[in-house]
Amino acid sequence: MIAWTDRHCRHFHRQLSRRARLYTEMITTGALIHGPRERLLAFDPVEHPVAIQLGGCDPADLARCARMAERAGYDEINLNCGCPSERVQRGAFGACLMAEPALVADCVRAMRDAVSVPVTVKHRIGLDRNEDYGFVRDFVGELTLAGCELFIVHARNAWLKGLNPKENRDIPPLRYEVVRRLVRDFPDRRFVLNGGIRSHDEALRLLEEPAPGALAGVMLGREAYGNPWMLVEVDTLYFGQAPTVGSREPVVDAMRAYVRREAAAGTEPRAIIRHMLGLFNGLPGARRWRRMLSDPAALAREGERIIDTALETLARPREPAAAAL
Ligand SMILES: Cc1cc2nc3c(=O)[nH]c(=O)nc-3n(C[C@H](O)[C@H](O)[C@H](O)COP(=O)(O)O)c2cc1C
Numbered sequence: 001m002i003a004w005t006d007r008h009c010r011h012f013h014r015q016l017s018r019r020a021r022l023y024t025e026m027i028t029t030g031a032l033i034h035g036p037r038e039r040l041l042a043f044d045p046v047e048h049p050v051a052i053q054l055g056g057c058d059p060a061d062l063a064r065c066a067r068m069a070e071r072a073g074y075d076e077i078n079l080n081c082g083c084p085s086e087r088v089q090r091g092a093f094g095a096c097l098m099a100e101p102a103l104v105a106d107c108v109r110a111m112r113d114a115v116s117v118p119v120t121v122k123h124r125i126g127l128d129r130n131e132d133y134g135f136v137r138d139f140v141g142e143l144t145l146a147g148c149e150l151f152i153v154h155a156r157n158a159w160l161k162g163l164n165p166k167e168n169r170d171i172p173p174l175r176y177e178v179v180r181r182l183v184r185d186f187p188d189r190r191f192v193l194n195g196g197i198r199s200h201d202e203a204l205r206l207l208e209e210p211a212p213g214a215l216a217g218v219m220l221g222r223e224a225y226g227n228p229w230m231l232v233e234v235d236t237l238y239f240g241q242a243p244t245v246g247s248r249e250p251v252v253d254a255m256r257a258y259v260r261r262e263a264a265a266g267t268e269p270r271a272i273i274r275h276m277l278g279l280f281n282g283l284p285g286a287r288r289w290r291r292m293l294s295d296p297a298a299l300a301r302e303g304e305r306i307i308d309t310a311l312e313t314l315a316r317p318r319e320p321a322a323a324a325l
Contacts, residue, residue, distance in 0.1 A: 009275040015251045016231035019239045029056030032065045041072040051076035057093040059110035066111040081123035084158040084168045095158035101139045105146035122152040125178045155195040190216035259304040269304045285314040
């Protein structure tokens with residue numbers, strides 16, 4: 001998720017689940033080919049399994065970038081066919097690629113020929129107000145012929161005109177039944193359901209339909225970012241393994257060490273700490289934790305020590321309402 005799932009965020013999330021597959025922000029082929037490639041590809045080995053998401057529409061460029069990403073060590077190359085932003089539309093990639101399945105198939109073929117890690121596609125279920133199932137079925141069908149084996153489906157249309165990206169994540173209705181139909185129609189392909197999932201209960205219920213095991217997985221975006229502690233249940237609920245950690249303290253300790261290490265390399269503590277604001281959500285003091293960690297003056301003054309100061313405020317009893325004003 002652009003501006004959210006950078007390598008610092010992924011490092012943090014990896015402290016909470018060993019098994020969840022993490023995805024980078026969308027990185028465009030233009031940025032990788034002409035921009036700060038090393039910085040864009042950098043990740044810490046602890047992040048595995050980690051997939052890179054590419055944005056682009058030129059088969060040769062995508063093949064080149066997929067090769068760079070494989071060499072950098074990514075476990076999966078994912079092509080973005082779901083972003084509706086105007087900037088991305090001007091570049092003729094993202095969601096508008098759904099209107100050009102033959103071109104996307106060429107992109108997938110070129111990337112598959114270039115790398116041996118899986119090449120996957122993330123897409124919507126339609127464009128604008130067209131809710132015809134045949135549109136997404138034919139899109140998936142064409143990519144199936146190109147060898148795409150896994151599809152991550154954000155189960156709502158992208159309205160290319162009239163909505164900004166944020167509205168495009170909320171307003172077009174969710175239609176999970178379309179994903180279930182794809183699952184039935186393409187039994188030898190794997191589908192991951194995305195869009196609007198707010199809890200593990202909901203995710204586990206969705207994984208039972210149309211039959212247990214029919215979906216390859218679920219992808220959570222905003223909820224996992226906003227309430228990262230939910231990730232601690234992933235290893236147990238979905239993989240039958242012991243949780244990575246039993247409490248928030250070791251996570252905070254690991255992140256404090258990470259902030260220190262990164263500071264030595266010139267990273268501002270704020271760039272890391274901003275991803276941790278939701279860690280105590282649902283617990284007393286969560287608001288104070290958030291407020292403290294997002295206070296620019298306090299961050300500038302205290303650097304990484306702000307984590308400990310914020311922890312202390314969590315431990316303190318709640319201030320009287322009048323004092324809080
Ligand atoms: C800030 C933000 C940035 C996003 N950037 C991307 C992106 O780079 N690539 C992508 O495929 N989806 C991106 N998305 C969409 C999410 O991956 C996801 O498909 C969408 O939010 C629906 O899932 P959710 O309801 O679980 O959040 C972004 C979402 C947000 C909130």
